[in-house]
Amino acid sequence: MSASRASSDDKVYDVHSGRLVIAIQAFLIESEGIRLMVDTCVGDCKERARPEFNHARFGWLGRLEAAGVSVHDIDLVLATHLHVDHVGCNTYYEDGRWRPTFPKARYLFVEEELNFWTSETARSPLERTGDYIGDSILPLFEAGRADIIGHRHVINSSIHLVPLPGHTPGHVGVCIESEGRRAIISGDLFHTPLQCENPDWSTRFCVGPEQSRQTRRAFFETHADTETIIIPAHFPYPCAGSIHRMGNHVYAFRFIRVEDISNVL
Numbered sequence: 659m660s661a662s663r664a665s666s667d668d669k670v671y672d673v674h675s676g677r678l679v680i681a682i683q684a685f686l687i688e689s690e691g692i693r694l695m696v697d698t699c700v701g702d703c704k705e706r707a708r709p710e711f712n713h714a715r716f717g718w719l720g721r722l723e724a725a726g727v728s729v730h731d732i733d734l735v736l737a738t739h740l741h742v743d744h745v746g747c748n749t750y751y752e753d754g755r756w757r758p759t760f761p762k763a764r765y766l767f768v769e770e771e772l773n774f775w776t777s778e779t780a781r782s783p784l785e786r787t788g789d790y791i792g793d794s795i796l797p798l799f800e801a802g803r804a805d806i807i808g809h810r811h812v813i814n815s816s817i818h819l820v821p822l823p824g825h826t827p828g829h830v831g832v833c834i835e836s837e838g839r840r841a842i843i844s845g846d847l848f849h850t851p852l853q854c855e856n857p858d859w860s861t862r863f864c865v866g867p868e869q870s871r872q873t874r875r876a877f878f879e880t881h882a883d884t885e886t887i888i889i890p891a892h893f894p895y896p897c898a899g900s901i902h903r904m905g906n907h908v909y910a911f912r913f914i915r916v917e918d919i920s921n922v923l
């Protein structure tokens with residue numbers, strides 16, 4: 659799309675239903691011999707409060723396999739944050755317990771994020787969603803597959819985390835730098851290009867709406883009109899794009915051209 663009003667783009671806003679178009683997806687990064695999976699979607703056959711998620715069968719792992727990626731190929735798994743739609747395929751159920759989906763992988767958890775979601779404060783949100791911490795996070799610790807990391811953790815010389823707190827307390831982005839270029843998987847810092855036009859909009863899922871607003875504003879200001887490719891967790895295909903300044907604290911998101919994907923990513 660051009661850097662014009664996102665609300666007029668049917669890719670991100672469905673005028674017929676009056677609803678935003680939101681994708682749920684994962685990102686696989688291959689770098690320096692490491693395969694890192696960022697976010698693992700909603701998962702299958704799990705008990706959830708939301709009817710679309712409850713005991714759903716999305717078949718994401720089957721599609722991953724069809725794309726040529728086996729669960730055995732993944733070395734590291736990281737969630738930008740511990741919400742239900744980012745950790746679901748971390749585990750699967752077999753022989754009476756939840757087991758790691760990626761048998762060889764280490765699962766990385768940002769300390770602030772883990773502390774929050776395993777604290778008393780998180781008890782009531784988890785009652786509203788379904789206990790995904792209990793079935794998709796804690797079993798990885800029990801299986802000895804989990805590592806606790808800082809919010810600026812360095813994966814290798816090309817990949818490091820950047821703290822983007824607010825949506826959740828330990829929410830992080832994943833910065834990938836290679837051959838002088840930079841991309842950032844920005845998680846749920848913003849859910850729709852409409853938030854570029856309205857950076858003060860937080861969602862009802864933001865644990866800290868005010869901090870979310872401040873982090874989003876600072877991020878837009880830093881990356882507007884730069885070469886940085888931004889990859890938000892929930893944007894529909896082609897998902898990635900760049901941020902452009904349109905006025906005082908008003909921005910626009912410009913999707914990359916589909917024909918350019920293999921060149922820039």
Ligand SMILES: [Zn+2]
Nearest residue numbers: 741743846891
């Ligand atoms: Zn999300």
